[in-house]
Amino acid sequence: MTQSRPVYLKLRDQIAAAIIQGEYPEGKMLPSVRALAAEQGANPLTVAKAYQQFQNDGLVEVQRGVGMYVVEGAATQLREREKQHFLQEEWPEIRARMNRLGLDPADLVECT
Amino acid sequence: MTQSRPVYLKLRDQIAAAIIQGEYPEGKMLPSVRALAAEQGANPLTVAKAYQQFQNDGLVEVQRGVGMYVVEGAATQLREREKQHFLQEEWPEIRARMNRLGLDPADLVECT
């Protein structure tokens, strides 16, 4: 019945967007796994798994017993990384798909 | 490490693309589950599962003991269906993402 994307991936994207948009400011602590889990109605471990990738990428810093902090420059770094991935991986695929469906990219730019 | 999409979904997309582009012409028989399974290195049942959805959507017709045939008008119907899904489900998300990343859609239309 879990037809949608995994919860931890949704959370990951959501957190990434929050960091990029400054909702989780650099240098500040982001919600604890338990807090975010309660807020999102998820399991703390699932939240932890979502946070994990940001640790591996060095975008957040862990202080055991204290919390996790957003590294300085994480926002722009994250934005650049996602931009790169979007342009190199996703956009070509999207273009090919639109072409196959007979859609003109120029037309879609206008629709809000 | 979210492994790649399930095999039967990949096959489904691949077959859909083939029908849209006329590689599997309307009225003609498409590869048997065993043949496509051998060609793709997959299990016949996995191929059957990929074919299943096209049957449910009435895009292919089964003649027991003979094979499965592409229904007349399946290509355009499939293209319209995917176009609808793309415009209503995927494109808004893509637009929001590009906006969040600071990418201008107009710029991307030109690249290639």
Next chain:
DNA sequence: CTCGCTGTATTATGGCACTGATGCACTTAG
């Protein structure tokens, strides 16, 4: 009719991703 091809149903099995509950190590406020 016989043989070979079609799709389909059945059952079983292994693997893996996702989620969850519990407990531990650590830091800080009091």
Next chain:
DNA sequence: CTAAGTGCATCAGTGCCATAATACAGCGAG
């Protein structure tokens, strides 16, 4: 020191995916 908060490791459960080995039913050529 105590208590409450942090992240994290371990183990278990669940469900989907893919595979396999058969067996069956329908059609067509020889």
